[in-house]
Amino acid sequence: MSPAIIAMIIIIAALVVVIIVLTILGKRAQRKRDEQQVEIDKVAQTYSMLIIDKKKMKLRDAGFPQFVLDQVPKRMLGRKIPIVKAKIGPKISSFICEPDIFDMVPVKKEIKGTVSGLYLTGVKGLRGALETPEKKQGFIDRLFNGRK
Known part of the structure; x- marks a missing residue:
């Protein structure tokens, strides 16, 4: 056998091993995430809250207590x-928002939010439906479809 064929066999074998390892790690991570999601859903509560501010910021700049940052x-x-500052009753709290609902959270409006610990996991409009923002056009879409 020529050295080129041996090198190709070694490279293909290494790629197969990498794919198998990544598949196993991916399944393990998905199983762990599913277990965590069940726990989050189990302790979720719905509150009426006034959203004061929302922005993407570093966790240490969000104003969480030190014992939270230690964990x-x-x-x-x-x-x-994504961090959301909301007023629940007389208390102002900071929450970590789920990335998929962050764009739906309105600022300076009252909502019913599903809260699980420090996580804001769901939002519903208190007075009517929430507005879903239009999704931004990607670079490829703008290139082929033109600007809108």
Whole structure:
């Protein structure tokens, strides 16, 4: 056999091993996420709240207590995450918002929000339906379809 064929066989075998390892790790991570989602849904409560502000910011700049920051992995402290400041009754609280509902959260309006600990997991309009913002056009869509 020539050295080129041997090199190709080694590269293909390495790629197969990498794909198998990534599949196993992906299934394990998905199973862990599903278990966490069940726990979050179990303790969720619905509150009427007035949204004061929402923005993507670093966790240490969001104003969470020190014991919360101590429990967060170090790599997450520098990452920007969606934060919502809301008034529930007389108390103003900061919540970590789910990324898929962050755009639906209206500012300076009253909503019914599903809260699980520090996580805002769902929103409903208190007076009528919430407006869903239009999705931004990507670069490829603008390139082929023109600007709208």
